[in-house]
Amino acid sequence: MSGLANLQAACAQPLAAAIAARAAGQRVVAYLGSSVPVELIRASGAFALQLAGDPVHETPLSDLYLDPEYDGEIRSLFDQIGAGACNVADLIVIPRSANGLLYLYYSLLELRRLEPGRDFPELLLYDVLNTPNWATARYVLGRTRALHERLGGTPDQLRRAIEQANAVRGALHALDARRRAGRLLGSSWWSALRASRVMAPGDWFDAVEALASETAPARRLMLKGFGQDTPALFLLAESLGANVVADDYPGGTRSVHTLVDEAAEPLAALAEHYQLRVPTVRSTPQAREDAAWLALLDASTSQAVLFYQEEFDDTLGWDYPAQQALLAARGIPQALLGRQSYRSPDQVAQRRVLGDLLERMSA
Amino acid sequence: MTAPTPTRLASTLAANAHQKAEFQAFRRRVLEQGEPYVIADAVAPHEILHAMDIHVTPVVWYSAIIAAKQLSPHYFAQMDACGFHDRLPRYTSLPLMSTLDGDPERAPYGGLPKPMMILSRYRDDYGQRISQLWAQAYGGVPVFGLDASSSASLGPRWWERGLRDWESVYETHRLDFQVEQLEGLIRTAETLSGRSFDQLEFLRQMHRINRAGELVAEIRDLIARARPLPVPLTEQLANVMAPTWNRGSAWSVSHLEAFRDEIKALIEAGAAACPNEKLRLLWVGNGLWFNTAFYRAFEEKYGAVFVWSMYSNFLSDGYRRYFDEEPGQALRALASRHISMNEQLHVPPWMADWIVEQARAYGADGAVMLVPTHDRMGSFGSRLTKVALERAGIPVVELHANMVDARLWDGPAMTGTVERFIEERLMG
Secondary structure, three states, X not given: OOHHHHHHHHHHOOOHHHHHHHHOOOOXXXXXXXXXXXXXXXXXXXXXXXXXXXXXXXXXXXXXXXXXXXXXXXXXXXXXXXXXXOOOOOEEEEEOOOHHHHHHHHHHHHHHHHOOOOXXXXXXXXXXXXXXXXXXXXXXXXXXXXXXXXXXXXXHHHHHHHHHHHHHHHHHHHHHHHHHOOOOOHXXXXXXXXXXXXXOHHHHXXXXXXXXXXXXXXXXXXXXXXXXXXXXXXXXXXXXXXXXXXXXXXXXXXXXXXXXXXXXXXXXXXHHHHHHHOOOOOOXXXXXXXXXXXXXXXXXXXXXXXXXXXXXXXXXXXXXXXXXXXXXXXXXXXXXXXXXXXXXXXXXXXXXXXXXXXXXXXX | OOEEOOOOOHHHHHHHHHHHHXXXXXXXXXXXXXXXXXXXXXXXXXXXXXXXXXXXXXXXXXXXXXXXXOOHHHHHHHHHHOOOOOOOOOOOOHHHHHHHHOOOOOOHHHOOOOOOEEEEEEOOOOHHHHHHHHHHHOOOOOEEEEEOOOOOOOOOOHHHHHHHOHHHHOOHHHHHHHHHHHHHHHHHHHHHHOOOOOHHHHHHHHHHHHHHHHHHHHHHHHHHHOOOOOXXXXXXXXXXXXXXXXXXXXXXXXXXXXXXXXXXXHHXXXXXXXXXXXXXXXXXXXXXXXXXXXXXXXXXHHOEEEEEEOOOOHHHHOOOOXXXXXHHHHHHHHHHHHOOHHHHHHOOOHHHHHHHHHHHXXXXXXXXXXXXXXXXXXXXXXXXXXXXXXXXOOOEEEEEEOOOOHHHOOHHHHHHHHHHHHHHHHOO
16 A cells, blocks of 8 residues: 555544554553643553544434534544444543533543443543643643553653654654645645554554655645544545645644654653643633744745634634634635534535635635 | 412512612722722632622623623624624623623613723633633733633532532642632732732631521522422522622621521411412523523413522532631632532533432422523533433423523523423423
């Protein structure tokens, strides 16, 4: 298989590498989101597996136990975990990096109480907070130390895990540069990023190294908003003659933008990194967040921005009017895909909105 | 022999008059004398500011006032005009819309003047955004954000264990963090106001809050045991919420004593909120602030009376904290008060277990659950709580509506839903 095919296969079968690792005798620790220090998991000798939402499957458990306004990603994860589909993991670490994830944690605990016969992995809350305050930093350091104590691992193992995770980030930076240079499709970038969270690092490096140069469409788009559990919007843009050369959503480019400081005390470095350097929907103040994605917009020379909000968004809509104004001041066209269904989006409408935006970009 | 309860209790009239007079007096002091005041989340430590004699306006209190005065449609039209989409949270943003509207003639009590500070607790993902927009709308005021740590486990019977065993219930590492934040808040409020934190006054107020909680517990027992219900839910809300917002004041204690005495007298006189009481209902979830008459809509036809909502006795179960006579302990006790309020009111198992307990205490036959539309912080735990109540033998009907947005309320449809529930599940 080609490098890209390997990455895409890992995304299509995200548990496959973890199952193989477990069969080989390795412990598997799963995690949600992008705010759990994978370095701590790997330093403990465990295989680190990111669980993500999957819009393909039905969610009967969520229909029974969760209110309708939960985000699609959370409903999907509730069903996957609650139904035992993630039992390859010995433990699932859930970060408090979004309200939905916190409620998922509590809802799964309640599911276990209501249905004690259900078999799914032990859950662990990593109470990482993203407010840029000193008191918060001390709290997050305490929680990071507690997570390390729970998982285990020596200081040397931790340093090596940080170096390895930074190497992954560095490789992703190189891929991002190729994307900006028009030699990598946005959908391939998405696959490489997602695969880095479900594959064994060595296998992932091999696949990335074998990734052939691609010719991307000339028009350059930024995608911003909710997290993307599939490459669907990237592929839609490519089908319309545009490449997503930059993105700003939880778990996207900015989540791997900064390296962990290898010179600092490892736990302090990790705590600082996941508090401040991996943006989440809770990152604040908004002016700083806006400055960060505008810098990304400039660096990528994106010509337009496509905003994406899910059906029951209660958060990003507060930012949108001011962000529209910021783009208008720069003369950058934008469009909004609002109220998007997670499981069954109106693809015709999506195509129309994006098509209109690309026309304005060309005008 | 039963007699109808008076339409408005003397206590209710006193509570309403006190709230209105307090607000108008505060507004004069702010506008005419330049006194500082703070706009604060409901689940924030107002006690710190009260101990410095700084007025606090709770966001959801003002939101409920706006809704009760039927002004929410106007302000939500303003929200639409600003480009905020119509599924964004309403409950905590409605007062911001009144500020953006900028018309003190229209706003209840003349609107909210520029505060010294906005105090926000970052329990959800959007509160910080609303606070920042609000601060900008005032031309720039400081936002003090309290970070919201989370419990790893929600153990049994918080409403009992939390009174004295709060150190273990709310976890030492979380309390350490919250105390540090409270100390930061004290220093910030001192700097901005030029006033000092009065430690002895703080202790006095903390004790008064415990006394108020004891009175509310006493009132709860009186109401829960009485047959028929002596006072309608609307009267309970008015008389408990005013002391909750004014907690720590001498008025709050004396008012609750008067309310308790009035209830005792009503019970002795055989008063009935609904003389043909046949069914006792819980109201689960936030209040329906623009239409509190709905709480009484099923009395005449079905003898169905709402006996409880989460506001009835949360001042007792959620606020009381007993502590050693040492100032540091009082601050730590305060730290434990707010760090899990959301879990107590909106997150199973804490939400569910507490409500099941109330259902038993009040002898409830069923529950009407407000599942907030487009205010999902208040709805995330609803379905699991419904499951828990149903398993405990309490039938539940869901009403999908918003607590302050009258535009989303379909009166005939909601009435029909509850009537079918009563007929099919409670009387069938």
